[in-house]
Amino acid sequence: MSVISSRKVSDFIAKIPLYILLLAFSAIFLFPLYWMICTSLKDIVEANMAPPTWFPHELHWKNYWDVTQTIPFWRYTANTLFLCFASVIGTTISCAMAAYGFSRFAWPGREKFFLLTLATMMIPFPVMMVPLYAEFKAFGWIGTNLPLWVPAFFGSAYNIFLLRQFFLSIPKELSEAAIIDGCSEWGIFWKIIIPLAHPALMVVGLFCFMAVWNDFLGPLIYLMDPEQFTLALGLQQFQNKHGGTDVTLLMSAATLMILPIIILFFFTQKSFIEGISLTGMKL
Amino acid sequence: MTKTEKSNIIKGLLFTMPWIIGMCLFTLYPTIMSVYYSFTDYSLLNAPAPVGLQNYKDLFVDEVFLKTLSNTWIYAAMALPFGMIVSLFLAILLNQGIIARPLFRTIFFLPSLVPLVALAILWNWLFRTNDGAINALLEMVGVTGPDWLGSTLWAKPALVITGLWGCGQAVVIYLAGLQEVPRDFYDAARVDGANWYQQIRHITLPLISPVIYFNLIMGCIGTLQIFAVPFIMTNGGPLRSTLFYSMYLFQQAFRYLNMGYACAMAVILFFMIAALTWVAHMISRKHIYYGGA
Numbered sequence: 001m002s003v004i005s006s007r008k009v010s011d012f013i014a015k016i017p018l019y020i021l022l023l024a025f026s027a028i029f030l031f032p033l034y035w036m037i038c039t040s041l042k043d044i045v046e047a048n049m050a051p052p053t054w055f056p057h058e059l060h061w062k063n064y065w066d067v068t069q070t071i072p073f074w075r076y077t078a079n080t081l082f083l084c085f086a087s088v089i090g091t092t093i094s095c096a097m098a099a100y101g102f103s104r105f106a107w108p109g110r111e112k113f114f115l116l117t118l119a120t121m122m123i124p125f126p127v128m129m130v131p132l133y134a135e136f137k138a139f140g141w142i143g144t145n146l147p148l149w150v151p152a153f154f155g156s157a158y159n160i161f162l163l164r165q166f167f168l169s170i171p172k173e174l175s176e177a178a179i180i181d182g183c184s185e186w187g188i189f190w191k192i193i194i195p196l197a198h199p200a201l202m203v204v205g206l207f208c209f210m211a212v213w214n215d216f217l218g219p220l221i222y223l224m225d226p227e228q229f230t231l232a233l234g235l236q237q238f239q240n241k242h243g244g245t246d247v248t249l250l251m252s253a254a255t256l257m258i259l260p261i262i263i264l265f266f267f268t269q270k271s272f273i274e275g276i277s278l279t280g281m282k283l
Numbered sequence: 284m285t286k287t288e289k290s291n292i293i294k295g296l297l298f299t300m301p302w303i304i305g306m307c308l309f310t311l312y313p314t315i316m317s318v319y320y321s322f323t324d325y326s327l328l329n330a331p332a333p334v335g336l337q338n339y340k341d342l343f344v345d346e347v348f349l350k351t352l353s354n355t356w357i358y359a360a361m362a363l364p365f366g367m368i369v370s371l372f373l374a375i376l377l378n379q380g381i382i383a384r385p386l387f388r389t390i391f392f393l394p395s396l397v398p399l400v401a402l403a404i405l406w407n408w409l410f411r412t413n414d415g416a417i418n419a420l421l422e423m424v425g426v427t428g429p430d431w432l433g434s435t436l437w438a439k440p441a442l443v444i445t446g447l448w449g450c451g452q453a454v455v456i457y458l459a460g461l462q463e464v465p466r467d468f469y470d471a472a473r474v475d476g477a478n479w480y481q482q483i484r485h486i487t488l489p490l491i492s493p494v495i496y497f498n499l500i501m502g503c504i505g506t507l508q509i510f511a512v513p514f515i516m517t518n519g520g521p522l523r524s525t526l527f528y529s530m531y532l533f534q535q536a537f538r539y540l541n542m543g544y545a546c547a548m549a550v551i552l553f554f555m556i557a558a559l560t561w562v563a564h565m566i567s568r569k570h571i572y573y574g575g576a
Contacts, residue, residue, distance in 0.1 A: 012382075015379065015381060018376060018379055018381060019381065021376060022376055022377075022381070022387050025373060025376075025391070026387060026390045026391075029390055029391055029393070029394055029448065029451075030390060030393075031416075032394065032405055032406070032409055032448060033393070033394070033397075035405075035408075035409060035416050036405050036408075039408065048414055049414065050413045050414035050419075051414070051419045051422065052414055052415075052416055052419050094301040094302060094305070095302070097298045097299070097301060097302070098298065098299045098301065098302035100298050101294070101295050101296075101297075101298030101299035102299065105291055105294065105295070106291065107288070107291040107292045107294065107295035107296075108288065108292060109292070109295070110295055113299060113303065116306070117302070117306065120306060120310045120311070122556060122557060122560055123310060123314055123553065124504070124507075124508050124552070124553075124556060125508070126508055126510075126529045126532055126533075126549060126552060127313075127314060127317055127549040127550075127552055127553045127556075128309075128310065128313035128314055128317060128549075129532070129533075129536065129545075129549065130317060130320060130536050130542050130545050130546050130549065131312070131313035131314075131316035131317050131320060131546070132309065132313045133327075133536070133537075134316070134320075134327060134542070135308075135312070135313060135316075137327070151305060151308075151309045153301060153305075154301050154302060154304055154305020154306075154308065154309060155301055155302030155305045155306070156305075157306070157310070160302060185294050185298075189298070210396075213398060214398040214399055214400070216399060216400050216510075216511040216514075216515075217510055217511065217533075221537065231398075231400075232398060232399075232400040233400075235400050235401065235404065236400050236404075236515055239404050239407075239515070247408055250404060250408075251404075251405070251408065254401040254404050254405055257398055257400070257401045258396070258397050258398065258401050261396050261397075261398065262393070262396060265393075265396055269389075273388075273392075273455055276452055276455045276456060276459075277455060277456060277458075277459035
């Protein structure tokens, strides 16, 4: 055995307590997810046994089919997906445009508007909740899904801030060369900046998708008609109605709601982790 | 004004137009109206009737309001330090040059992806008293678990534990901060005979202090808005022991239609958040090490 590999081995042995700790914590973090899936595969009698069984006697995959029939699961999913995609499209376009206007060329008043934009980042949703409701009521939008996606087309301060940071890092010479070639400002934005800003737009779009998929308070306030409910609201109503009676179906529904997010995460892991480190480090 | 300047203003306004309209319609107008409504009696059904400072006077003798304030701060005082310790601890473990780090990082991060509604429903099930998994696990080590969500003593800790499960984002943020600390600092400290505790106390913590402060302040601001999880798990109970600030605001607005009263709460919420942001700013200027700058 060479010197290097024997050092590697002794290094590994020194770290065994560390791995034991990591494995213990991993077990704690994974257990609730295991328990959700485990319960979702039991039959209802077994699920309500005390003490619980740690593994289903029989795997009832049919629960997953049953829950999509018990509640209008596909309707909820379609409603949620519509809101997600509309919001992602609206947010990325409107925020990229505003970020471009705030970063790539100078104009009088730019700094003032940008400062105001930063100031609005401090205002949380509950502060505006009541007047927004009154405003949407005046528009005749209560009971429709309009309040949940139309505002996305009018930008959001935080995403504008993030994208502006990114746009500032793109060399000025690129724009200048394009102007000499006779490219319009819109052309520069659309053909040069947007393709280059792909990673940052990914992060914004991804986080927007997640936020809409998860949103509970918005749909709770604005939606009245069960036909328009999102997964989050529909699931909560289902839990309320069933008050712990058919927990196997409830856990199947919860699993189905989590699954797309997990899949999305595994496909976009790099953007995700980068986005979180980026947003966390920005002071 | 030159011709280019003029055309730049037009271009600038055109690019930022959607946002400027959005900011006015969906942020500035509602914020200003929140202040206005807070001085009125407003039920949404009839026009707001000015009542001066009455809503604010009522708030400070409203026992439920004071209870939600103390609930919120007690919850924050439990959840934030625990959250910080656990996520920092996990981040330090992950930063020890281990194999399979991406795997472990993913495992700790996964729960923070779970949508809040699904998370609340899942933990409701885990915390069940007689047939819940947590009490069954406690039984295996000889402990009789409490009636978690049904007792005024244990409901808040149960919510804290639920929140801890989602600390993965903080782990990722801390890990990114830890990776910025130069290896040489530790090597130099080790040569000087510093043990692991001294290394953490005198190198790691001071160097990642901006990240810690940022996380704590964001945590405070987040706690003031906590809604979905307690709404679904306990709906404020038992005996209002988990009724938090934003939940009471929601109740006053949409259950009792006391819109003016709810807006007074919103204005106070705004000032609390502004104060926290200001404190964060001051602390960070005084005590925090920023690499290089």
